[in-house]
Amino acid sequence: xxxxxxVSILRQGPHxxxxxxxxxxxxxxxxxxxxxxxxxxxxxSRGVVIDVAxxxxxxxxxxxxxxxxxxxxxxxxxxxxxxxxxxxxxxxxVSLGMDTGTVATALDLEExxxxxxxxxxxxxxxxxxxxxxxxxxxx
Amino acid sequence: xxxxxxxxxxxxxATVDDLVQETLVRVLAAAGRVEPGxxxxxAIVTARNVVTSQWRERDRHQRNQHRxxxxxxxxAVDEDLLAREERDAVAQALTxxxxxxxxxxxxxxxxxxxxxxxAGELGSTAGAVAAQLNRTRARLRVEYLLSxxxxxxxxxxxxxxxxxxxxxxxxRQREVDAGRHLLECGSCARLxxxxxxxxxxxEDEVRVRVESDADIVAARQAARELxxxxxxxxxxxxxxxxxxxxxxxxxxxxxxxxxxxxxxxxHPHQGVRVVxxxxxxxxADVERALxxxxxxxxxxxxxxxxxxxxxxxxxxxxxxGRGTTVTMTKWxxxx
Numbered sequence: 001x002x003x004x005x006x007v008s009i010l011r012q013g014p015h016x017x018x019x020x021x022x023x024x025x026x027x028x029x030x031x032x033x034x035x036x037x038x039x040x041x042x043x044x045s046r047g048v049v050i051d052v053a054x055x056x057x058x059x060x061x062x063x064x065x066x067x068x069x070x071x072x073x074x075x076x077x078x079x080x081x082x083x084x085x086x087x088x089x090x091x092x093x094v095s096l097g098m099d100t101g102t103v104a105t106a107l108d109l110e111e112x113x114x115x116x117x118x119x120x121x122x123x124x125x126x127x128x129x130x131x132x133x134x135x136x137x138x139x
Numbered sequence: 140x141x142x143x144x145x146x147x148x149x150x151x152x153a154t155v156d157d158l159v160q161e162t163l164v165r166v167l168a169a170a171g172r173v174e175p176g177x178x179x180x181x182a183i184v185t186a187r188n189v190v191t192s193q194w195r196e197r198d199r200h201q202r203n204q205h206r207x208x209x210x211x212x213x214x215a216v217d218e219d220l221l222a223r224e225e226r227d228a229v230a231q232a233l234t235x236x237x238x239x240x241x242x243x244x245x246x247x248x249x250x251x252x253x254x255x256x257x258a259g260e261l262g263s264t265a266g267a268v269a270a271q272l273n274r275t276r277a278r279l280r281v282e283y284l285l286s287x288x289x290x291x292x293x294x295x296x297x298x299x300x301x302x303x304x305x306x307x308x309x310x311r312q313r314e315v316d317a318g319r320h321l322l323e324c325g326s327c328a329r330l331x332x333x334x335x336x337x338x339x340x341x342e343d344e345v346r347v348r349v350e351s352d353a354d355i356v357a358a359r360q361a362a363r364e365l366x367x368x369x370x371x372x373x374x375x376x377x378x379x380x381x382x383x384x385x386x387x388x389x390x391x392x393x394x395x396x397x398x399x400x401x402x403x404x405x406h407p408h409q410g411v412r413v414v415x416x417x418x419x420x421x422x423a424d425v426e427r428a429l430x431x432x433x434x435x436x437x438x439x440x441x442x443x444x445x446x447x448x449x450x451x452x453x454x455x456x457x458x459x460g461r462g463t464t465v466t467m468t469k470w471x472x473x474x
Contacts (some may be wrong), residue, residue, distance in 0.1 A: 023356050023360065024349075024356075025352035025353045025355060025356045026352040026355065026388070027352045027353075048153040048277075056359070056360065056377070056380060057359060057377060057380045057381045057384050058381075059381050059384040059385055059388070060385060060442065061384075061388060062447060079349075084374055087374070088373045088374040088376070088378075091374050091377070091378070092377045092378050092380075092381040092449065093372075094380075095378060095448055095449050096381060096385070096445040096446075096448060096449060097431060097444070097445055097448055098445070132170075139284070
């Protein structure tokens with residue numbers, strides 16, 4: 001990949017922190033999915049934070065890909081939490097009529113990590129559909 | 140007048156003809172850049188320059204004649220050839236105009252008559268004459284292009300479309316559905332390039348060719364950028380960008396290629412209009428495609444109905460085998 005990195009995936013203890021730095025097209029989004037799921041296995045990660053604050057839009061494809069990542073991670077034994085969805089992006093997602101499914105969300109990176117720490121104990125069930133209430137808006 | 144200037148300097152009648160043509164080409168090409176009253180002096184200077192460069196050419200030619208091989212760089216030969224082709228093309232294009240159009244154009248561009256005096260002669264107004272001149276120039280450009288490219292328009296829709304583009308007349312372009320024609324007609328798509336490049340780039344519209352995933356991002360970002368100039372709220376900008384993303388993806392997935400045109404509107408309110416066109420297979424049942432959950436690929440089925448919810452106005456026109464046009468508008472509210 002040339003130029004500045006589009007995404008970065010950093011390891012932080014048992015967790016992965018994946019940050020999207022710019023708008024991604026569909027192909028890049030899918031590559032991101034592959035990379036992330038692969039690294040979950042390689043690092044035996046138990047939790048994943050995906051920071052999408054830099055995404056300009058989360059349209060049907062973007063949202064579906066994030067949901068797929070969450071499901072794949074869950075099947076690989078990791079909890080996923082999406083952080084940094086901007087208010088205007090959230091509004092567009094709701095207006096679009098997106099089925100805001102099953103992945104946990106948190107306001108920002110800090111909250112996301114706190115969520116993962118908290119969910120560590122009940123790890124096996126954490127990623128399940130309709131899961132963690134509180135501030136985690138299911139999507 | 141041009142002929143007089145040139146004939147005074149060149150003896151050979153055929154050469155005079157050539158050079159007059161050449162001058163005419165240059166003057167017409169420059170007409171947009173020259174102040175109206177300055178055209179006559181400009182034409183005279185141009186005529187002199189044309190003659191001088193012809194002399195220089197001949198000098199060089201004579202200097203080189205003693206050499207056995209022609210050492211003139213082949214580029215110069217090409218240039219000669221091109222210049223000649225160009226002259227022929229202009230001459231041919233001029234013959235395609237009606238006698239009245241041609242006379243008016245030449246009176247104005249070459250003899251330097253202003254629109255008011257021409258209007259007096261024709262019993263018309265200066266504005267009407269100027270408009271007529273603009274139409275004639277637009278036609279001349281089209282005919283010139285057709286001639287220089289050696290293209291005979293493949294359909295009878297080609298000329299009206301090219302004319303509308305050449306004249307920069309947006310209303311007319313919509314009437315003849317120019318955007319769709321350019322997607323369908325390869326030769327017009329090619330010919331229209333120089334027509335659209337000339338003229339100042341429009342500040343209030345942007346056109347994005349959509350063929351790949353990356354173009355989806357480019358289209359939505361272009362839409363957001365353009366719409367932001369009207370002072371849309373951040374939320375509205377994201378709604379617009381998201382809607383563009385959805386319909387641009389439809390183009391890539393279903394049609395393979397198409398375009399997204401984004402334009403700013405001032406009437407009846409400020410707003411932004413997005414027109415997405417493709418030449419894909421078309422949508423068999425538009426009503427159904429606008430229904431939630433309906434999807435022919437493994438998306439969420441949100442493409443069209445989702446985009447419709449994000450915008451204020453939304454229309455889909457689709458013809459089987461010809462393609463689909465989605466037109467959607469977002470008005471800027473007073474918030």
